[in-house]
Amino acid sequence: MADSKQKMASVNTINTSTDNNSNNEQIAENSPKHLAAEHLTHIDWQRSGDGSYSPSSYINRDLSLLQFNLRVLAQAASPRHPLLERLFFLIIFSSNMDEFFEIRVAGIMQKLNIGDVASSPHGMRPSEILSEISAVAHDAIDEQYRILNEDILPALAEEDIRYLRRDELNSEQSAWMKRYFIEQVSPVLTPISIDPAHPFPRLVNKSLNFIATLEGKDAFGRDINLAIVPAPRSLPRVIRLPDELTGGKEHHVMLSAVIHEHVGELFPGMNVTGCHQFRLTRNADLDLADDVDDIAKALEGELENRRFGDEVRLEVTTDCPTPISDYLLNEFDLHDNQLYRVNGPVNLTRLLFDFNIPKLRYQSFTHIVPKPFRREFDKLDRSTSMFGAMRKGDVLVHHPFHAFSPIVNLLWQAASDPKVLAIKQTLYRSGTNSEIVQALAAAARNGKEVTAVIELRARFDEASNIAVANFLQEAGAVVVYGIVGYKTHAKLMLIVRREDDRIRRYVHLGTGNYHAANAKAYTDYGLFTADADISEDVHKIFQELTGMGKPANLKKLLHAPFTLHDKLMSFIDDEIAHAKAGKRAHLIIKVNALTERRLISKLYDASQAGVKVELILRSICCLRPQVAGLSENITVRSIVGRFLEHTRIYYFYNNGVERMYLGSADWMDRNLFHRVEVAFPIEDKKIFKQIYEDGLQNYLKDNVQAWTLAGDGHWQQLRPAHNETPHIAQDHLLNIINHVSP
Numbered sequence: 001m002a003d004s005k006q007k008m009a010s011v012n013t014i015n016t017s018t019d020n021n022s023n024n025e026q027i028a029e030n031s032p033k034h035l036a037a038e039h040l041t042h043i044d045w046q047r048s049g050d051g052s053y054s055p056s057s058y059i060n061r062d063l064s065l066l067q068f069n070l071r072v073l074a075q076a077a078s079p080r081h082p083l084l085e086r087l088f089f090l091i092i093f094s095s096n097m098d099e100f101f102e103i104r105v106a107g108i109m110q111k112l113n114i115g116d117v118a119s120s121p122h123g124m125r126p127s128e129i130l131s132e133i134s135a136v137a138h139d140a141i142d143e144q145y146r147i148l149n150e151d152i153l154p155a156l157a158e159e160d161i162r163y164l165r166r167d168e169l170n171s172e173q174s175a176w177m178k179r180y181f182i183e184q185v186s187p188v189l190t191p192i193s194i195d196p197a198h199p200f201p202r203l204v205n206k207s208l209n210f211i212a213t214l215e216g217k218d219a220f221g222r223d224i225n226l227a228i229v230p231a232p233r234s235l236p237r238v239i240r241l242p243d244e245l246t247g248g249k250e251h252h253v254m255l256s257a258v259i260h261e262h263v264g265e266l267f268p269g270m271n272v273t274g275c276h277q278f279r280l281t282r283n284a285d286l287d288l289a290d291d292v293d294d295i296a297k298a299l300e301g302e303l304e305n306r307r308f309g310d311e312v313r314l315e316v317t318t319d320c321p322t323p324i325s326d327y328l329l330n331e332f333d334l335h336d337n338q339l340y341r342v343n344g345p346v347n348l349t350r351l352l353f354d355f356n357i358p359k360l361r362y363q364s365f366t367h368i369v370p371k372p373f374r375r376e377f378d379k380l381d382r383s384t385s386m387f388g389a390m391r392k393g394d395v396l397v398h399h400p401f402h403a404f405s406p407i408v409n410l411l412w413q414a415a416s417d418p419k420v421l422a423i424k425q426t427l428y429r430s431g432t433n434s435e436i437v438q439a440l441a442a443a444a445r446n447g448k449e450v451t452a453v454i455e456l457r458a459r460f461d462e463a464s465n466i467a468v469a470n471f472l473q474e475a476g477a478v479v480v481y482g483i484v485g486y487k488t489h490a491k492l493m494l495i496v497r498r499e500d501d502r503i504r505r506y507v508h509l510g511t512g513n514y515h516a517a518n519a520k521a522y523t524d525y526g527l528f529t530a531d532a533d534i535s536e537d538v539h540k541i542f543q544e545l546t547g548m549g550k551p552a553n554l555k556k557l558l559h560a561p562f563t564l565h566d567k568l569m570s571f572i573d574d575e576i577a578h579a580k581a582g583k584r585a586h587l588i589i590k591v592n593a594l595t596e597r598r599l600i601s602k603l604y605d606a607s608q609a610g611v612k613v614e615l616i617l618r619s620i621c622c623l624r625p626q627v628a629g630l631s632e633n634i635t636v637r638s639i640v641g642r643f644l645e646h647t648r649i650y651y652f653y654n655n656g657v658e659r660m661y662l663g664s665a666d667w668m669d670r671n672l673f674h675r676v677e678v679a680f681p682i683e684d685k686k687i688f689k690q691i692y693e694d695g696l697q698n699y700l701k702d703n704v705q706a707w708t709l710a711g712d713g714h715w716q717q718l719r720p721a722h723n724e725t726p727h728i729a730q731d732h733l734l735n736i737i738n739h740v741s742p
Contacts, residue, residue: 055123106283237350283309367403415443441475505535560677593620
């Protein structure tokens, strides 16, 4: 780390702007304009002999991800959202930044330790990236606490929701807090003195800790002047004061205030001269070799290591004296740029926000069930109802506007249906309390052949997925962990049923995980189908995942890491050929992220050929749109709103013979080459039209929650012009379901 500190160089940036706004596109008033974005002196987009473009043609992935987090932060500042939802966005921003430092910053620091060498495609050195991240992140976190202290907390106080400081408590409340400390907090605290016999303790990742400065001698006559007090994770970080002390109001105190006020009780006979909270962020990425013998056991070992990875960030409060923060930086071998002073609690992810005050939350809505399943649910023979609906035709669900219940109901029906022989399913993020998992276990106990392909390496859900695997195995299911070196990210469910002496397969494919909570907060598509070719393809993919052999020869599905990337490239090539022939050429891609260099280069080629390219990207974009000579025909927008955008849609005009695929894969290297992914065609004309209008055109019309990307890396939030009607894509979809007849 000492070498890393010496190598941390500043980047001289010049603010240049590429104006890609039409007349009706303006920067929103709540856009965090003062927060820096990536700046360029110029863009050299010349092509090399291998067909790739020069490094400045690409935006750095990590800086682009950081810009997405700024768009989330802007939601906390926006009065468009109800007050408690704004607080939630602030909490989401904290959680996102934690993961950003744990994974992305930690990875860049590891590269820097190896050597400060520029990497493709963006051409920036690790030291340059870290310096830019530090500048942007420090400004962003300052803005986060400004929003908290100047906007959200005063507004909450007007609603009598308070996080009380120690000096705001009356005598009765102070007395209660002291009793709470003595009875609930002190028994589980372990103060650790710093002396030759007690070196600085090893602190858990993202834990709340206090450093206390002391005067006097302890019970053994030692002159102790420093001690560390870790706050156990078993203690709540926010404590609600009893109703009898508040009149039933939502008044709370932070655990940090309780400990700070009574820390002297931990050091009897000594004088506490200072007490300061701090929080350490560590590298939390897992390092799992591809040649492990037992992936589950290996992961269990790595999960423990995650808690104590290399240090990457130190948070202290603004009133922490410089000598104390310097001492901590030195102890953790961190640089000044890795110190973040915050004007409030060092961990906002633990703030309470889920108060039952409807006027301060989004208006609730009813998640509807698609008509084909609603009709079938009324039949007496529920064991065959959903299968009957699927035999009549494909059924689309669009979460969260549609309910998650059809997926769960299909599994429960299959679990009890004597005609069902086997169920196979991929699970990426789940839990043992999930109805999906419970239904699979019930099916196994009922004698069905149940196979679950569980991806143990789903980041931060590894422990939960291990528990799911053990639970299903105990129920009698066959559990496999996919392919070592390739995460299984495809969303597949296959049900095999015997009908009239023949075998028929039923399939669900999705863009999102089989997770009921996510289905209420994420936008995702799911397709129920009994199409014979698609069902056969899904069957082959499961054989591929559980057995051995050459890649499956599929009829309709596109399959990573084998055919998906090549097919996408060929589809773009088709649009290029149509454009060069003077025909209409158009493609629309909606994914979470775009980082894969060859696809970006191909999109540049398409733009230069005259193809209209519209990209709707939630977070990361390494492509530079609207650059003269390079990408004039490419526009990039991002929607950040009530729901997390998660649908993946690939649309190609194809000279009028339109193609549309939904899938589990973003346009990233990891998805296309290092994961098992599936993209499936939309062949039903009615469903095709629905997705095109609701999932694509609707989002291209958004002029309130949409942000557009300029070629220099700046994101600008839109607002409608004076004569333009505001359009919010997610609200439009909510309005549709509110008018659906029962």
